Every structure is written in structure tokens, then in C-alpha cells.
Amino acid sequence: FLVDKGNHRHFMEKEIYEQPEVISHALSHYVDLGAHTIKQTGHDIDFAKLRGLAISACGTAYLAGLIGKYWFERYARLPVEIDVASEFRYREMPLSTDQAAFFISQSGETADTLASLRYCKEAGLKIGAIVNVRESTIAREADAMFPILAGPEIGVASTKAFTCQLAVLASLAIEAGKARGHIDAAQEKTMVRHLAELPRIMSAVANLIQPQIENLSRELSKFKDVLYLGRGTSFPLALEGALKLKEISYIHAEGYAAGELKHGPIALIDENMPVIVIAPHDRFFEKTVSNMQEVAARGGRIIFITDENGAAASKLETMATIILPNVDEILSPMVFSLPIQLLAYHTAVFMGTDVDQPRNLAKSVTVE
Ligand code: G6P
Secondary structure, eight states, X not given: OOOOOTTOSSHHHHHHHTHHHHHHHHHHHHEETTTTEEOOOOOOOOGGGOSEEEEEEOHHHHHHHHHHHHHHHHHHOOOEEEEEHHHHTTSOOOOOTTEEEEEEESSSOOHHHHHHHHHHHHTTOEEEEEESOTTSHHHHHOSEEEEOOOOOOXXXXXXXXXXXXXXXXXXXXXXXXXXXXXXOHHHHHHHHHHHHHHHHHHHHHHHHHHHHHHHHHXXXXXXXXXXXXXXXXXXXXXXXXXXXXXXXXXXXEEEEEGGGGGGTGGGGOSTTSOXXXXXXXXXXXXXXXXXXXXXXXXXXXXXEEEEHHHHHHOOOOOSEEEEEOOOOTTTHHHHHHHHHHHHHHHHHHHHTOOSSSOTTOOSSOOOO
């Protein structure tokens, strides 16, 4: 069917603003938004019996999986092996049938992800697929298919598929935590209640930060290199922020775990490389702030993406501080996706690049 841009200049912009609505669809498939419980979706992955989970994907879907790893390990005490599919398929890692393998793919057709799936199937593992296109090859070949319900994504740079993948992974991590006895009924209710608020929060945040991000993007478009830092689930988000920016604006960007700053990227810090720090006021906050101090001490310019508590707790001078509302930690990867997506989008618009069809990139990579 026909998909148009509506009132938006690009599909990417439309897809960013669509997120509250599609996330709400995704969530209502996996959680009961009235009773605040996880729904039984009828799949046959027995989380209680699993010794481990192997996750494999490419690009942005891989980064969603990396955030999923933090959740499955923390909330369900389920060890997760994760790798980009092009490495996973050749790594000859020991696999056993008490592990399940999950594949994340918007298109469901990515060649390396499909090859990894077949490799795990051959090894006798139960296969779960987190996909947008339900009729895709990856969806068909899986034992359990978990749709992300994002609707068609046209922009080559993934936005709404990423946050819907996260919503599904968060729901599955809670389900696994319940099944494995690490989340009780009261915790389940609290966590699902938080998830239920996500669409409303994302819609408010997108409108709140848009003008500031647009101004900031004008500044950012003058630089040649940008560094993104984060800890915990904000680390994969730093990688995703850098990926988005380089894909569509062609500005060189790198994402690092903030704790790795000292192990290399600090050598590059000067006034010509803005450092985007993603730091909600979570249990890593103080540590990330001390990394920010190291950047500031070397004349680095900081773009600080934080929440209200974080902004109140830091006195550092920044090039810009983007303040989001305080949200529960399970929501922060989705909520903090908005500023990084909008920043990449508006920067690319200022640069005048082909935002929806960036050079050399394809929406779906069906060859190795
Ligand atoms: C390409 C796209 C990315 C996407 C990746 C994986 O690189 O440009 O946006 O994240 O492929 O695609 P998949 O369809 O498997 O999620």
C-alpha cells in the first residue's frame, strides 16, 4: 500500500514523530496496558529453562540487541551472547540446545542475519525472530516470531523500528524475568506501568526538544568529528547516535563506553570535536560526569543529554544541555533515542544531504 510523508519533509522525520503511536501498538501486543501485566503471546520459548540466549543482528538492530542484553541479564539473570551477524555466523562459538537464539531484523531479509539464524537452527537451538516484516524469510524460518509492529519504515536510517525493537525486547526481558523467578507480580506491575507511559512521554519529549535540537544542529553541522559517550544502556545508545549521525550527515562520529574515554578517544579531545554525553540520572551518572570533567579539562565542548535530575546535579559548562523529563530507567533508551535521532536528522538537513536515501547505503542488505 501507499505510504506518504504526510506533513513531513522526509520519511525519516515522519517516522521519528510516529514513534509514540507505533510503540503503543507494539506494547499492546506484548503487555496488558490496563492490568499492567505481560501478555502470553503463545510462543514456545521456555525462558525458565534457558541457560543462555544468543542474539545476532546487523546495524541498528544489533544495537537494539545490545541494549536487550543489558535487560535480559539484569532483569532475568539470563546470560546473553551477542554479536553482529557477519561475525556471529563465522565465529564457530560453542552453542548448546539449552540456549535459544534471537535474531533482530527490521526487514527480515538481511543476508548475514539469516545465515546466522540457519547456523543456529542447524545446531538445534530454538529460534526467536524480532522482525518488522512478518512475511519475511527470517520471520518464516523462526520457531517464534515477535513482530515489532512499527509499520513500513522507508527512511534508510532506522528510527521507529529501533525503538519498537526496544519496546519488544523490554517486554520480553520482563517476561523472562518473571518466568525465571527474578521479577515478582508487584515488580511486573510497576515495570509494565512504566512501559505503558512511554507513548505519552515520547510524544511530549519530541515536541519539547525540537526547537532546541534544530538550533543545536546548525552548530553541529560545522564540525567534522563528533564523539558520543554513555554508560550502561546509554553506551549502545552512544553507538546508535554516532551511527545515525554518520549515516545521514556524513560527519565522522564515534560512540564509546564513557569508561573507555581514557583508553584512547581522550587523545582526540579539543575544541574541534564536540562530545555528546548521554547521561540520565541513573546509577552511572556520577561516573559519566567525571568523564565529562575530563573532557572539559581538555577544552572539549560538551553537548549534555540528560534529565531534570541530571541537569540539577551537574555544574559543568556545556555547549548545550538537552533536558528530558525524569523517567524510569527501563524507559530511558527509548526516550533518549529521540534527541539523538532528531540531532542526526536536523544536522543532515542543514548539510543538505539526501536524508532518506543516504549515499552508498541500502535499506536492506540482502547480499553478504
Ligand atoms: C542496513 C540499514 C540499517 C539496518 C541494517 C539491518 O544497514 O541501513 O538501518 O539497521 O541494515 O537491517 P535489518 O533489516 O536486518 O534490521
